[in-house]
Amino acid sequence: MSDEPPHTDTSPETDAQAGEPSDSSSAPANDDRLWGVVNRLPGAVYRCTYDTEWRSLYMGDGFEEICGLPPDTLDPAGRSFKEVVLDEDRDKIRAQVRTAIENRSHYSIEYRIRSHDGTVRWVEDNGRPVFNEGGEVKWLDGILLDITDRKEAERSLRRMKETLEQQVEERTQQLRRASALLTVAEQRERDDLARRLHDDVEQFLYGVQAQAKMLVDGIDEHPEVDADTLPVEPSYVESLLRDAIETTRRLAVDLSPPVLDSDGLTEALQWLRSQMQQNCDFEVVLEETPPVLSIPDELRMLLFQAVRELILNVREHAGVDRARVRAHTDEHEEGLVLSVTDDGQGFRHDGELPDPDSGFGLRRVRERVRFFGGTLDIDTAPGEGTCCTIRIPMPDQHDVPGNGEFE
Amino acid sequence: MPAQILLVEDHDLMRPSMQEYLDREEGLEVVAAVGNAADAREALRQMNGPPDLALIDVALPGQSGIELLQDLRTDHPDLRCLMLSGHAEESYVRAAKEAGAKGYVVKGKPDVYPRAVKAVLDGKTYTSDAVAAMWNRAEEAA
Numbered sequence: 001m002s003d004e005p006p007h008t009d010t011s012p013e014t015d016a017q018a019g020e021p022s023d024s025s026s027a028p029a030n031d032d033r034l035w036g037v038v039n040r041l042p043g044a045v046y047r048c049t050y051d052t053e054w055r056s057l058y059m060g061d062g063f064e065e066i067c068g069l070p071p072d073t074l075d076p077a078g079r080s081f082k083e084v085v086l087d088e089d090r091d092k093i094r095a096q097v098r099t100a101i102e103n104r105s106h107y108s109i110e111y112r113i114r115s116h117d118g119t120v121r122w123v124e125d126n127g128r129p130v131f132n133e134g135g136e137v138k139w140l141d142g143i144l145l146d147i148t149d150r151k152e153a154e155r156s157l158r159r160m161k162e163t164l165e166q167q168v169e170e171r172t173q174q175l176r177r178a179s180a181l182l183t184v185a186e187q188r189e190r191d192d193l194a195r196r197l198h199d200d201v202e203q204f205l206y207g208v209q210a211q212a213k214m215l216v217d218g219i220d221e222h223p224e225v226d227a228d229t230l231p232v233e234p235s236y237v238e239s240l241l242r243d244a245i246e247t248t249r250r251l252a253v254d255l256s257p258p259v260l261d262s263d264g265l266t267e268a269l270q271w272l273r274s275q276m277q278q279n280c281d282f283e284v285v286l287e288e289t290p291p292v293l294s295i296p297d298e299l300r301m302l303l304f305q306a307v308r309e310l311i312l313n314v315r316e317h318a319g320v321d322r323a324r325v326r327a328h329t330d331e332h333e334e335g336l337v338l339s340v341t342d343d344g345q346g347f348r349h350d351g352e353l354p355d356p357d358s359g360f361g362l363r364r365v366r367e368r369v370r371f372f373g374g375t376l377d378i379d380t381a382p383g384e385g386t387c388c389t390i391r392i393p394m395p396d397q398h399d400v401p402g403n404g405e406f407e
Numbered sequence: 408m409p410a411q412i413l414l415v416e417d418h419d420l421m422r423p424s425m426q427e428y429l430d431r432e433e434g435l436e437v438v439a440a441v442g443n444a445a446d447a448r449e450a451l452r453q454m455n456g457p458p459d460l461a462l463i464d465v466a467l468p469g470q471s472g473i474e475l476l477q478d479l480r481t482d483h484p485d486l487r488c489l490m491l492s493g494h495a496e497e498s499y500v501r502a503a504k505e506a507g508a509k510g511y512v513v514k515g516k517p518d519v520y521p522r523a524v525k526a527v528l529d530g531k532t533y534t535s536d537a538v539a540a541m542w543n544r545a546e547e548a549a
Binding site: 198199202203204206208209210213217245246249258 | 418419420421422423424425427428431466493494496514515517518520
């Protein structure tokens with residue numbers, strides 16, 4: 001900083017040739033029009049020393065409007081401009097003025113000043129350094145604009161935005177928690193239904209089967225009974241019962257895959273592959289199995305159900321008997337990516353998904369995945385096959401409900 | 408004298424059906440058919456010595472079939488126990504094997520029931536096809 005001696009003049013002047021304040025520190029006292037213009041400008045025009053104190057060489061009348069201090073209370077012999085600037089903002093001002101000097105450019109700085117009544121006002125200081133022929137800074141010229149109202153409005157807006165963002169975040173968390181609860185509750189309902197199927201319907205069918213077997217054996221043991229005269233072939237009844245038992249058993253397993261109880265996502269997908277092969281003669285190729293991650297139960301259930309739904313979609317609508325499944329972490333290793341791809345007939349996709357009632361489960365999958373903060377992308381075209389990709393963030397452990405919440 | 412069987416099966420239709428089915432088989436007699444572990448113990452207390460075989464459903468209300476099996480094997484080490492289940496699940500099969508069962512029959516094929524019982528009475532092991540590999544794995548792990 002320069003240590004220029006304080007000037008005693010209190011008015012700016014112009015350089016007739018350059019159209020800028022001249023080197024002279026004496027004001028043209030007769031130029032009333034200029035002063036009229038200067039003092040009618042919104043804000044306060046100033047000139048001050050470039051030193052540690054920023055002593056005022058001139059301060060326009062607008063200064064009093066900004067902070068209640070008459071401009072002549074700032075003079076080279078008395079109170080410096082630095083004194084009205086808040087301590088914590090001074091370094092910022094110095095740094096930006098220094099940069100403007102180095103670049104020989106303007107500066108525009110927002111900072112706070114202490115007003116006459118002790119309140120803090122915000123000003124925007126647009127100024128420039130003025131140099132002498134030797135390239136040294138003579139003083140700083142600028143204009144201070146009162147931006148307190150704008151700053152208040154910005155701060156209010158920022159607070160509102162923060163509040164809004166916080167509310168959105170809270171609602172999102174609530175939605176995710178609700179979705180997690182719903183997924184678990186839904187699976188529990190399925191488990192319960194499966195248990196009833198197994199414990200009641202299936203056991204009942206075993207009993208009927210044993211009774212039917214005795215009936216068939218009884219018929220066989222009595223030669224006087226002509227089996228051909230019976231309206232139904234006894235072995236056909238046995239066969240129907242076997243089918244009924246098998247269907248019930250399969251339904252119970254589909255509703256409540258035992259692998260979901262304790263194993264990871266990899267095991268669940270491997271189990272799904274074997275079930276699809278065994279029960280539907282449908283091939284599922286696991287091209288890449290999920291990384292070993294600690295996945296919360298409800299997310300594991302969701303992903304398993306989503307992949308199963310997508311595979312069943314392929315089987316029902318794609319016209320092929322094979323699908324490929326990939327699972328891996330995303331590029332930031334913060335989320336999971338699962339894709340189900342087929343080489344089937346594809347479909348026209350313009351962003352809207354077919355209604356779930358039409359048999360497609362895509363919309364249902366997308367809605368459920370979205371509740372967990374994830375996305376479902378569909379890449380397809382008629383004759384081009386389909387690739388459905390689920391991207392889902394791994395939730396923080398505190399974001400998901402614990403078991404206790406269900407008790 | 409027919410081999411005496413204790414049947415522990417909780418389903419009200421399956422239990423009498425199974426009893427009747429086994430009773431019809433020559434050389435077999437169901438001496439008690441009960442629906443839970445407590446009744447099974449009570450039935451054993453009232454017998455003059457343990458039966459030749461206990462046929463136990465894995466899923467029983469209250470104390471499970473596996474737990475009953477463990478208790479029976481402790482109290483009557485020579486009692487042959489055959490497990491019966493609708494679940495062809497590895498964890499159940501392994502638990503049954505570890506607890507000392509002589510076989511594991513998956514429900515759904517009535518022909519198999521007396522065959523399995525007779526095989527175990529003859530000192531053999533019997534497992535349904537659906538769980539044979541699981542039983543073998545449990546055996547290898549033991």
